[in-house]
Amino acid sequence: QVQLVVPMAVVFSPGSVPGDLPRPLPFRDVQEMEISVNLRTSVTSRYEMRYRSTTGQEEAALAAATAQEADAALHPLQDTTLGSLTMYVVPETSSLLPQGINVYVGKYRSALVRAVGSLAALQARLREVTQVMSFTASSIAAALSDRVPDGQLSPDARRYLKSSLGYEITFSLLNPDPKSHTVDWDIEGAVNSYVKPVLDKLSMVANFSVDSQILYYAVLGVTPRYDKESSSFLLSAHSLPHVINPVEARLGSSAASLYPVLNFLLYVPERSHSPLYIQDKDGAPVSTNAFHSPRWGGIMVYNVEAPASPQASLPLHVDVDMARVMEVFLAQLRLLFGLSREEVPPEFLLESPGNEGLADWELDHLLWAHTVENIATVSTTLTSLAQLLDKIGNIVIKDDVASEVYRAVASVQSAVTKLSLGHLHAAFQASKEAVTSSERAFFDPSLLHLLYFPDDQKFAIYIPLFLPMAVPILLSLVKIVRETRLHKKEPTKMD
Amino acid sequence: FQDQAEQFFRSGHTNNWAVLVCTSRFWFNYRHVANTLSVYRSVKRLGIPDSHIVLMLADDMACNPRNPKPATVFSHKNMELNVYGDDVEVDYRSYEVTVENFLRVLTGRIPPSTPRSKRLLSDDRSNILIYMTGHGGNGFLKFQDSEEITNVELADAFEQMWQKRRYNELLFIIDTCQGASMYERFYSPNIMALASSQVGEDSLSHQPDLGIGVHLMDRYTFYVLEFLEEIHPASQTNMNDLFQVCPKSLCVSTPGHRTDLFRREPRRVLITDFFGSVRKVEITAETLALRR
Numbered sequence: 001q002v003q004l005v006v007p008m009a010v011v012f013s014p015g016s017v018p019g020d021l022p023r024p025l026p027f028r029d030v031q032e033m034e035i036s037v038n039l040r041t042s043v044t045s046r047y048e049m050r051y052r053s054t055t056g057q058e059e060a061a062l063a064a065a066t067a068q069e070a071d072a073a074l075h076p077l078q079d080t081t082l083g084s085l086t087m088y089v090v091p092e093t094s095s096l097l098p099q100g101i102n103v104y105v106g107k108y109r110s111a112l113v114r115a116v117g118s119l120a121a122l123q124a125r126l127r128e129v130t131q132v133m134s135f136t137a138s139s140i141a142a143a144l145s146d147r148v149p150d151g152q153l154s155p156d157a158r159r160y161l162k163s164s165l166g167y168e169i170t171f172s173l174l175n176p177d178p179k180s181h182t183v184d185w186d187i188e189g190a191v192n193s194y195v196k197p198v199l200d201k202l203s204m205v206a207n208f209s210v211d212s213q214i215l216y217y218a219v220l221g222v223t224p225r226y227d228k229e230s231s232s233f234l235l236s237a238h239s240l241p242h243v244i245n246p247v248e249a250r251l252g253s254s255a256a257s258l259y260p261v262l263n264f265l266l267y268v269p270e271r272s273h274s275p276l277y278i279q280d281k282d283g284a285p286v287s288t289n290a291f292h293s294p295r296w297g298g299i300m301v302y303n304v305e306a307p308a309s310p311q312a313s314l315p316l317h318v319d320v321d322m323a324r325v326m327e328v329f330l331a332q333l334r335l336l337f338g339l340s341r342e343e344v345p346p347e348f349l350l351e352s353p354g355n356e357g358l359a360d361w362e363l364d365h366l367l368w369a370h371t372v373e374n375i376a377t378v379s380t381t382l383t384s385l386a387q388l389l390d391k392i393g394n395i396v397i398k399d400d401v402a403s404e405v406y407r408a409v410a411s412v413q414s415a416v417t418k419l420s421l422g423h424l425h426a427a428f429q430a431s432k433e434a435v436t437s438s439e440r441a442f443f444d445p446s447l448l449h450l451l452y453f454p455d456d457q458k459f460a461i462y463i464p465l466f467l468p469m470a471v472p473i474l475l476s477l478v479k480i481v482r483e484t485r486l487h488k489k490e491p492t493k494m495d
Numbered sequence: 496f497q498d499q500a501e502q503f504f505r506s507g508h509t510n511n512w513a514v515l516v517c518t519s520r521f522w523f524n525y526r527h528v529a530n531t532l533s534v535y536r537s538v539k540r541l542g543i544p545d546s547h548i549v550l551m552l553a554d555d556m557a558c559n560p561r562n563p564k565p566a567t568v569f570s571h572k573n574m575e576l577n578v579y580g581d582d583v584e585v586d587y588r589s590y591e592v593t594v595e596n597f598l599r600v601l602t603g604r605i606p607p608s609t610p611r612s613k614r615l616l617s618d619d620r621s622n623i624l625i626y627m628t629g630h631g632g633n634g635f636l637k638f639q640d641s642e643e644i645t646n647v648e649l650a651d652a653f654e655q656m657w658q659k660r661r662y663n664e665l666l667f668i669i670d671t672c673q674g675a676s677m678y679e680r681f682y683s684p685n686i687m688a689l690a691s692s693q694v695g696e697d698s699l700s701h702q703p704d705l706g707i708g709v710h711l712m713d714r715y716t717f718y719v720l721e722f723l724e725e726i727h728p729a730s731q732t733n734m735n736d737l738f739q740v741c742p743k744s745l746c747v748s749t750p751g752h753r754t755d756l757f758r759r760e761p762r763r764v765l766i767t768d769f770f771g772s773v774r775k776v777e778i779t780a781e782t783l784a785l786r787r
Contacts, residue, residue, distance in 0.1 A: 146619055146660050159509065159775070162618060194785055221728075240776045242728050245542035248772075253546060258616060279776050290779040295509045295620060298779060327782040334783065352784050384658035426656070442659065445606050449651060450598050 001041070002375060004368065005422035006134050007084045008049045010126065013062050015091035016115035017053070018122055019183045026052035031127075037144050043372065045131060045140075048422065054088070062088060062112075065098050068351060071106035078110055083364050083424030085133055086110040087126055102347040103129055108360045132344055133361040139338075143373040146380070159294030160338035163370040163377075165436065166207035166259040169195075169443075171329070172251060172299075174218045177270035181304055182315045185266070187212040190322035198330055198357030204428075205366055209257065210448040220267065221246040224276055230285075233269070233276045234300075240291050243299065262336060263297035264329045268304060268318065275303040290328045298323060298332035330357055337366060354416070367428045371415065374431035378412045381438040388449065395452045401444045409439035508663045509620040511772040513538045513548045517636045518596060518629030522552035525709040526700050528630045529554040530571050530670055530716040533576040537723040540625065549583050549600055551587035552641055553629075563707060569690075570720060571702075588612050594644045597696075601625075602655045618633055618659035622711030624668070624769045628716065631671030633694055650680040651777030657683040664757070666769040670715045672697040675751040687757040687764070689737070692748035699747050714746045728771050734761040 012025065021027075029049045036042040054062065061073035070088075078086045090096050092115045097104050104112040104123065111129050116122045142160065161167070171191070175183050191210055199208045220243045224233035235243070253261045269276040277285040278301060292298035302325065304318050334340070339362045341350055353359045358366075382405065389395055411434035418427035515538070517531035535550055557566050557579045568579040587596060587624040592624065598613050599605045617623055629636055656662055667688040669677050674690030691698040691713065700710035701717045712720075718741040726732055738752050738761065754761050767773050 044543070045783075159620075185509070237776075237778065241773045242542070244774050244776075245544070245728070245772050248546075249539075249544040251544075253611065258611065260618075278778070286778050286780075288779045288782055291776050292779050293509075293774045293776045295618075300779075312693060323785055323787045327785050328779060330785070331781050331783040332779050335777075335779065335781070354784065355786050357783065381659065387658075443603050443605075445599070445604050448595065448598060448602065448604050449655075450595055450648060 001043075002372065002416055003044045003046055003420040004135070004372070005046045005048060005360060005420055006130065007079070007081075007422045008047050008130065009079060009084075009086045010049055010051045010089065011054050011058060012051070012089045012115075013059060013091065015092075016089040018115065018117060018119045020119050021051075021177055022119075022446070026050065031123075035140050037147050041144065041147050043140055043144075045135070045432045048421075049126075058088070062090065062096065064096070067098075067104040067106075067112055067349070069380075070096060070112065071104070071110065071351065072107065074106075074110055075108045078108065080109065080360075081423075081425070082367060082428075083134070083422060085361070086107060087129060088112050089115050089122070091115055098349065100347060101349045103349070105129070105133060105348060105350045105361070106359070106435065107353055107356075109133075109364070128345060129348075134364060138350055139365070139369055140372055142338075143369040144376050147376065160369075161260065161262075161295055161336055162468065163373045163435075164206060164260055165432065166209070166257070168253065168257055168259050168261045169199075169208060169210045169333075170251065170253070170261060170263050171210070171212040172263060172265045173212075173214045174247065174265055174267045175214065175216050176219045177266075177272075178216050178315065180271035180314050180316060181268055181318050183214075183268050183318045183320060185214075185320040185325075186322055190326050192385060194323065194326040194330065194355065197355050198333070201356050201358060201363065202366075204363070204425075207259075209259075215247075215254075218247055218250055219270075224269075224273055230277075233273045234285075235276065235278050236280045236283075237279055241293075244293060244296070260295070261297075263334070264332065265297070265299040266320070266325055267299060267301050269301060271314075274306065276301050277303075288328050288331075290332065292332040292335060294336065296335070298329060300328050304333050334358060334362075338369070339365065341490050343367055364424065369426055371419065371428045371431045373422070374428075374435045375412055375415055375419075378408055378431070378434040378438045381442045382408060382412075385438075385442050385447075388447070392449055392452050395447065395449070398444070401446070404437045404441035404444075408434050408441060409436060501639065507620070508622040508768065510617075511547060511624070511625070511660070511769065512615060512617045513543055513623050513624040514600065514615060515548065516551045516592065516625075516627045516629075517553055518592065518627065518636060520555070520639055522554075522561045523709055524554070524558055524629075525556050525568075525707070526712050527628045527672050528552055528554065529568050529578060529712050531626065532568050532583070533570050533712070533716060533720040534626045534668075534723075534725070536578050536580065537720065537726075538770055541723075541726060541767060543770075543772045545582075545584040547772070548584070549586050549613070550584065551592045551597065551600075552585050553592040554589060554590075561708075569704065569707065570683060570717070576752040584612070590639070592639065594638050594642050594648075597638075597644070598648065598652050601652045603659065603661060616660050620662070620663050622664045622666070622769050623662045625667045626668045626670075627677075628713065629672040631669070631673055631677065633673050634676045636669070636671055636677060646677045646680045649677060650682060653681060653686060654683045657685075664759075664768070668719075670698060670713050674698060675753075678753050681753070681756060684756055685758055686753075687734070687784075688753040688759070690751045691741070691746070695752050696748040710715050715741050715748070715750060718745060723766075723770065726766050726770065728767060730765075730767065732766045734766065737766060775780060 031047045033045050034042050057077055062070050064070040064073055090112055097114055100116045134211055171187055173185055222239045222243050224235045227234045251263055279284050290300035411430045415427045415430035515531050515535050517527045519527045557568050567577045570576045570578045603671050636644045637643050664685045670691040675693045678688035699714050701712045701714045703710045722740045741750050743749050
C-alpha cells in the first residue's frame with residue numbers, strides 16, 4: 001500500500017564506467033523491493049536511478065586532493081531535495097578514497113563509490129550504500145513495530161524515540177557535595193554554541209525546547225566500589241539501571257507541555273568518591289564515562305581532579321569543560337534518535353557531521369522512519385475510532401471532531417501520494433498534520449463511551465418507572481373508551 | 496549475568512506507570528485508603544517516581560477530624576508503619592475520584608486544561624500497574640457510594656488503551672469483595688490480573704486497631720505489602736510468587752489470577768517489571784567530534 005520512492009543519480013566519472021552497460025549513458029532504471037511487515041501490510045521501496053556521466057564542473061570537483069574536499073565541492077552541484085541521493089563512481093585506481101575503503105559517505109546526500117568491474121557488482125555495492133543512507137528493511141519494520149508479529153523484531157529494535165511533534169530537552173547538573181565542589185557550568189553558552197545548531201537541523205523533524213537546572217545533594221542510587229588497583233571508584237555495568245531512579249524523582253518537568261522529555265545529567269562525584277569511573281560488561285572503564293537509557297536520556301560522570309595539595313581550601317572551584325560534555329550529550333542525543341553508525345560495513349568511511357550534529361542523509365533517515373511511523377499511527381487511530389463509532393451507535397460526533405477526521409484522512413492520503421512521487425519533505429509535513437488531526441479527533445473529551453448509554457440500558461431504566469404507572473392509566477383509558485361507546489349506543493336504544 | 500541481561504531484553508518496556516485508586520469514602524473505610532497508600536509506598540520505594548504515578552484517593556483519612564493521630568495512616572496495628580509519610584502526592588482527591596475521571600485518565604480523553612501530573616502519559620513501551628480497592632460486587636466496583644463501574648466498562652477502557660497502544664503490558668490488581676468478577680470480561684492482549692477473592696466470596700479486613708478505632712488494612716493487601724517489603728530493585732522474584740501470596744488459610748477468601756491474555760509466562764515476569772522501574776541502559780561508546 002505504501003510505496004517509498006528514492007530518486008537517485010549515479011554519476012560515472014571518466015574511467016569508471018563498467019564494461020557491460022545495457023544501454024549507453026544516460027539512461028534510467030528502477031529497482032523495487034518489497035518489505036513485508038506482516039501478512040497484510042507491506043511497504044515497497046522503489047529506487048529510481050538515473051545513470052549519467054559527470055559534467056565538467058563535477059570532474060573538476062572530483063579532482064580534489066581528499067574525499068572531504070571533493071564532497072564539499074560537489075555539494076552545490078547536487079540535487080539537494082530531501083530524500084534524494086547522488087552516487088559518484090570513481091575509477092578503481094582512484095586515490096581519492098583511502099586504501100581499503102570502497103565507499104565514502106559525505107556530510108550531505110552524496111557518496112563516492114569505487115568502481116567495480118561489472119554493472120551487477122556495482123549495483124550490489126550501490127544497494128549497500130542506499131541501505132545505509134536511506135532506510136533498511138529493519139528500520140522500516142522498527143518504525144512499524146506494533147504491526148510486526150511478536151518475536152520477529154528483536155526487543156531492542158523498539159527502543160528509539162517515537163515520532164512526536166515535539167521534544168523537551170533538560171540539562172541537569174547534579175552536585176551531591178557542594179561543600180567540596182563549587183561547580184560552574186556555562187550551560188547557556190554551551191547550548192547556544194553546540195546544541196542550537198543541532199536542534200536547528202532537527203527542527204524539521206520536531207519542535208524542541210531546552211531547559212537546564214542545577215540540583216544539589218542529589219546522589220546516585222548506587223554506592224560505587226573502591227578498586228585498589230586503579231585507586232578509583234567503579235560503577236559496574238549491572239548496577240547502572242538502578243542509578244537513575246532516585247534522581248528522577250527530583251528532576252521534574254514542565255507542567256505545561258505533554259511532549260516526551262529527554263534528560264541529560266552531568267554528575268560531579270563527591271570528594272569522597274572521586275574519581276569515579278563507569279565499567280562496561282567486560283570490566284574495562286568506559287572512555288566517555290557516560291551511559292544512556294532508551295527513551296529517557298543520558299548520564300555522564302565528570303571527574304574533578306584532586307587538588308594539588310591536600311591542604312587546599314574547600315570548596316574547590318570547578319569550571320566544567322562544556323565542549324567535552326556536549327560531545328557526549330550530543331552523541332547520546334543521536335543514539336536516542338536511532339542515528340547510530342555501528343552497523344556499517346567495514347569498507348565504508350563515513351564523514352563526521354561535525355557541529356551540525358547529523359549529516360543530511362541521517363536527517364533523511366529519520367524522516368523516512370518518522371513518516372512511515374506517522375502514516376501507520378494515523379491509520380491505526382482512525383480505524384480504531386471507526387470501530388468505536390460502530391460499537392456505540394448513538395455517540396454524538398461534534399462538528400470539529402468530524403472536520404479533524406476529514407482533515408486527517410486527506411492529509412494521510414496526500415502523504416502516501418507524495419511518498420510515491422519521491423517528495424519526502426512534503427510527505428513528512430503531510431504525515432505530521434495527519435497525526436495532529438487524528439490525535440485531536442481520537443482524544444476528544446466528548447468521545448468517552450461512558451457518556452453514551454446503549455439503548456438496552458435506557459429501556460432497563462425507564463420501563464420499571466413507567467410500566468407500573470402506565471398500567472392503571474391504560475386500564476382507565478380502556479374504561480373511558482368503553483363507557484363512551486356504551487353512552488353513544490344508549491340514546492338509540494331508548495327510542 | 497548473561498541470563499540477567501536476557502531477562503532485561505525480554506520484557507521490552509522502557510518505562511513504568513502506576514494508577515492507584517481508592518474508591519471509598521467515610522472514616523470507616525480507612526482500610527481502603529491504607530491499602531492504596533501501601534501499594535503507593537512500595538511502588539515509590541522500588542523506583543517509580545511521582546511523575547509516573549496517578550494516585551486517586553476518594554477521602555482524606557490522614558487529616559480526617561476523627562483521626563486520633565493526625566497526618567498519619569497506619570497499615571499495622573501498634574502503629575508500626577506509617578504509609579502516609581511526608582512526600583505523598585495525591586493527584587485526584589476526594590470528589591475528583593469519579594468513574595468518569597478514572598476512565599478519562601485511562602483512555603486519555605482528558606480536557607486540554609488538565610495538568611501533566613493528572614495525566615497518564617504512557618506510550619507503547621510502558622508497563623502499567625493498576626490497583627483498585629473499595630467495595631465491590633459481582634461485576635461492579637462502587638465509587639464514592641454513589642456510582643459504580645462495571646467490568647464491561649473497564650474491559651472496554653482497556654481495549655481503548657490497547658487500540659492506541661497506551662501500554663506494553665498491564666497488571667491489574669483488585670482488592671474488593673468478589674474481585675475476580677472485575678477481570679472476567681477483559682479481552683485485550685497483554686493483561687495480567689489478580690484479585691483478592693472469587694465471585695461469591697467476600698474479601699475480609701485484617702485487624703482493627705483499638706487506638707484508631709477502625710480496621711487498618713484488608714487481608715490481601717496486607718500480605719501483598721509484606722511480600723513487597725522483601726523486594727528490592729534488583730530482586731529476581733517473579734509473578735508466580737505473587738500468585739502464592741495470601742493463601743486461603745490466611746486470607747479466608749481465595750485469591751484469583753488471570754494470565755491467559757498475557758504473552759509471557761508468569762514465571763518469566765519479574766515483580767520489578769511492574770512494581771519497580773528498572774531501566775535498560777546502554778554504555779555510550781561514541782562521541783560527536785565538535786569544533787570548539
